[in-house]
Amino acid sequence: MKNKFAALSLLTVGLLSACSSTAPTAASPAAQERFARVALVPLEAGDTPQSLAQAVGGEVLGWNDAGCASEDEANCTAMIGMNQQLSAQNLNALGGRMVYIEPNKDMFSGGGTMTATMGGRINMWAGGRINMWAGGRINMWAGGQFSQLPENTALWKKIKLEEAQRIAPKLGAGVTVAVIDTGLDLQHPAFGGSLSDPSTWYDFYAGDATPQDEGVFGVGGYGHGTNVAGIVLQVAPGAKIMPLRVLGSDGSGDVVMVARAILWAADRGANVINLSLGSKENSKVVQNAIKKVTERRVLVVSSAGNSNLSKITYPAADAGGEDSGDYSMSVGSVDLNDVKSSFSNYSDKLKLMAPGENVYAPAPDGGMAAWSGTSMAAPMASGGLALALGQRLSSGELVERMSGNAADIYKISANKPYKDKLGEKGRLDLVKFLSSSGDD
Structure with a gap:
């Protein structure tokens, strides 16, 4: 969509394509009209x-007037x-x-797209399959098999999760990952004991404190988040997961909410x-918000989009740029053979790839389902960052x-048409990452 207000630049108010004004404050959100423009x-x-x-x-x-007294234009904006x-x-x-x-x-x-479901609801989590979320350490791996969700064993072996969890034995303890999405099935047994304090939850789509999928x-x-x-x-x-809802059941949401x-x-x-979400248009409002949080050393991970285009969606396209520095990352998807997923966007701006096809995880109503998309690749990187932060490593690098x-996945013949467009080096390797992170 092209901005329809360019004509205003001919009048007394200019439309800035690269405004540096700050995003809104986050205080006291509430249900509100869904405006066409911001x-x-x-x-x-x-x-x-x-x-x-x-x-x-x-x-x-x-209303951000924090910088008005000091003539800080970036922090003097409504x-x-x-x-x-x-x-x-x-x-x-x-x-x-x-x-x-x-x-x-x-x-x-x-x-992203739901690609498979499994029968049963609450009862499928009986008999120990939920144990990996209970205290975080119980029988995650048995005989080389990811015992709680064996359907993901091949995926996790690809990124070397079992060894990575041995390298990072705190398993992300003390780290909070905000999932800004469609919300969660807040009552799902998989999330018992693994959600942040309810005072930190919010549904920006409905304007209440219950971010339910x-x-x-x-x-x-539905079920994406x-x-x-x-x-x-x-x-x-x-x-811990901090659930924040910004997308409706159709999977779409507003700039202001994000x-x-x-x-x-x-x-x-x-x-x-x-942020397993994206837009074809660059939102300065969202980018300003990302700039503010990355200045506070919060890490931001964004998915690259699922249109098989040679450009990635925003905010992933701005990840690693001057506004977010070393604290933001974009993630695309590969299959189990490390070949670019047929749906994944690609770009020389893309930072990383991860397996994003048929990834099993909890589904609403106590169930389990597999989804495919760059939306599924991004949380693998987010989880990897949480492992590192749990070992008290600095977020800076x-x-x-x-x-x-x-x-390196560029040596694979099927990836040759995408040279330098499938991440800085290629596909997520948690062991190489965590081993290098110890060399400060």
């Missing part, structure tokens, strides 16, 4: 939320939701300020933020060490 407006002396809302003709969704274009009256009221406007509603999508099984995005969170916990079973959730997660103690110590 604007970032520089604050001036005498502004109030009421006066600025009237001047723009919208609703103030975020975020305003709006459904109409700025009129001449609005332009006069704003007095020539440079305003950034972008589309808001349904600009983000979770992606909602929908019809097998339709749309439950699967993603379950993948994180299989890699780092000692970690930005608010990112800030909320950092404010409430997340060490890693998993982990992204570069993970991408720089990946397994």
